[in-house]
Amino acid sequence: MRGQELDGCIIRDVGQHLEIVTYSHSRLATFTQCALKYRFRYVDDIPTQRESIEAFAGKRVHNVIEKLYRDLWDGRLNRNDELRDFYAFRWEEEWHQHVHVARAGETVDDHFSYGLDCIDNFYRENHPFNQSRTVMLEEKVEFNLDPGGWRRFQGYIDRVASRPDGTYEIHDYKTSRSRRSPGTSELRQLSMYQVGVQSMHPEVRNVELVSHFLCTGEVFRRQQAQTDLVKIVQDAHQLIDDIESERWFRANVTPLCNWCDPESGKASGRTQRFFRTGFHQI
Ligand code: SF4
Numbered sequence: 671m672r673g674q675e676l677d678g679c680i681i682r683d684v685g686q687h688l689e690i691v692t693y694s695h696s697r698l699a700t701f702t703q704c705a706l707k708y709r710f711r712y713v714d715d716i717p718t719q720r721e722s723i724e725a726f727a728g729k730r731v732h733n734v735i736e737k738l739y740r741d742l743w744d745g746r747l748n749r750n751d752e753l754r755d756f757y758a759f760r761w762e763e764e765w766h767q768h769v770h771v772a773r774a775g776e777t778v779d780d781h782f783s784y785g786l787d788c789i790d791n792f793y794r795e796n797h798p799f800n801q802s803r804t805v806m807l808e809e810k811v812e813f814n815l816d817p818g819g820w821r822r823f824q825g826y827i828d829r830v831a832s833r834p835d836g837t838y839e840i841h842d843y844k845t846s847r848s849r850r851s852p853g854t855s856e857l858r859q860l861s862m863y864q865v866g867v868q869s870m871h872p873e874v875r876n877v878e879l880v881s882h883f884l885c886t887g888e889v890f891r892r893q894q895a896q897t898d899l900v901k902i903v904q905d906a907h908q909l910i911d912d913i914e915s916e917r918w919f920r921a922n923v924t925p926l927c928n929w930c931d932p933e934s935g936k937a938s939g940r941t942q943r944f945f946r947t948g949f950h951q952i
Contacts, residue, residue, distance in 0.1 A: 802831035811866030
């Protein structure tokens with residue numbers, strides 16, 4: 671690997687790599703949020719044990735939705751109180767000391783209760799869960815972004831379901847409180863999943879993208895024209911070009927810094943200047 675000494679920092683010359691790189695929605699979103707955070711996680715590969723309470727609670731809610739649909743495959747419909755109990759069980763089972771509450775004034779109990787509210791909303795809005803037939807659950811999709819296969823994309827789809835009219839629904843369950851409708855990033859995520867499903871299963875023609883915002887119970891549905899999908903893949907390529915030609919990986923200080931792991935900056939040994947000037951406060 672070729673490296674470059676710049677302002678006391680070794681910057682990897684990622685643009686010169688001749689290796690297959692697999693991108694994901696979170697990888698692209700991390701670069702868009704903060705190039706330095708991207709470098710810590712994906713270039714320097716600094717391990718972190720920290721997990722935000724939002725991510726932890728979101729995973730437990732996803733555990734519940736997966737159980738609900740897996741049990742339906744076996745002909746069993748869980749009651750709401752059974753799912754709440756399962757949520758509490760998985761919360762306790764998965765809890766670890768590195769779960770981090772970033773927002774001042776919030777407690778672990780607040781987030782536990784918020785997850786329960788998400789489950790109640792989902793149950794109330796979707797019971798008896800017979801609107802479509804589940805065909806994929808928490809399944810990995812992976813496909814080539816370019817004909818040569820140098821850039822790949824992978825993701826885990828929450829659920830794919832088929833309707834009697836032949837339409838396939840790609841479902842995504844959001845537990846975020848800050849976003850209450852799909853934005854550009856969510857649309858890119860689901861559109862890339864559609865490209866992945868259709869490349870793995872060419873028989874899937876009609877697709878609807880379904881975003882569930884569990885904090886309110888609202889559901890957003892959208893069908894993407896082929897031209898929209900082509901444009902989204904082109905935009906992803908452009909973003910990856912930017913990532914692979916990046917040299918400076920500058921910090922982008924925003925309120926989201928509160929969710930960053932300060933150990934990453936220390937472990938890199940490359941951010942002391944930012945700490946001293948107060949520019950990179952974490
Ligand atoms: S603390 Fe903020 S500026 Fe620093 S790496 Fe994290 S997100 Fe970027």
